[in-house]
Amino acid sequence: AQSVTQLDSQVPVFEEAPVELRCNYSSSVSVYLFWYVQYPNQGLQLLLKYLSGSTLVKGINGFEAEFNKSQTSFHLRKPSVHISDTAEYFCAVSDGGGYSTLTFGKGTMLLVSP
Amino acid sequence: EAQVTQNPRYLITVTGKKLTVTCSQNMNHEYMSWYRQDPGLGLRQIYYSMNVEVTDKGDVPEGYKVSRKEKRNFPLILESPSPNQTSLYFCASSRTGGASGANVLTFGAGSRLTVL
Numbered sequence: 375a376q377s378v379t380q381l382d383s384q385v386p387v388f389e390e391a392p393v394e395l396r397c398n399y400s401s402s403v404s405v406y407l408f409w410y411v412q413y414p415n416q417g418l419q420l421l422l423k424y425l426s427g428s429t430l431v432k433g434i435n436g437f438e439a440e441f442n443k444s445q446t447s448f449h450l451r452k453p454s455v456h457i458s459d460t461a462e463y464f465c466a467v468s469d470g471g472g473y474s475t476l477t478f479g480k481g482t483m484l485l486v487s488p
Numbered sequence: 489e490a491q492v493t494q495n496p497r498y499l500i501t502v503t504g505k506k507l508t509v510t511c512s513q514n515m516n517h518e519y520m521s522w523y524r525q526d527p528g529l530g531l532r533q534i535y536y537s538m539n540v541e542v543t544d545k546g547d548v549p550e551g552y553k554v555s556r557k558e559k560r561n562f563p564l565i566l567e568s569p570s571p572n573q574t575s576l577y578f579c580a581s582s583r584t585g586g587a588s589g590a591n592v593l594t595f596g597a598g599s600r601l602t603v604l
Contacts, residue, residue: 408592410593410595416597416598417492417578417595417597418580418595464530475521476533478523478532480528481530481531
């Protein structure tokens, strides 16, 4: 069975500051990893994904994440946040294959203030 | 436009009154899924479907039913809603059959259900 732990339920940060949202996973097999973002009153949309290859993955809106197999982590980073980045961020894991299902973390609310 | 459409977006109902939340996708995706989102609990999967006439339980299936008679539609049925089913519901779909596209879910906008 796979699971995802998002270590922070809420991360407050000032505009233009860097941010890191933490995600750890557990799985007995190779994994695919994802970050989804949910803006207020909207559905989730894909921010970035790691399937294979380079462990540093770049996504939309200036976000990036690094897959660390030894630490079973997939932390999300942005060097300078904007007010518009205020949203809830979900880390998700899949054990791969064409019919796998995603397991989501509980989410981290990123609160960007001026 | 490629999208997943859910209806209704908002619904207030009473305990025991059967309701259906519809979900339709226009991307010819094989895989469809229902999630519920509750504060502090994240997204939990209710049911999923790998293709027409193939459905399976997720993590929290109690009190829900689904059907997949057509590829594009995946309705969620609450036969006898109870207050603990008050939640925000999301339908999602994806392609299957390969790492490059598999598991990248497209979500609907959500359906907020209140059961009194």
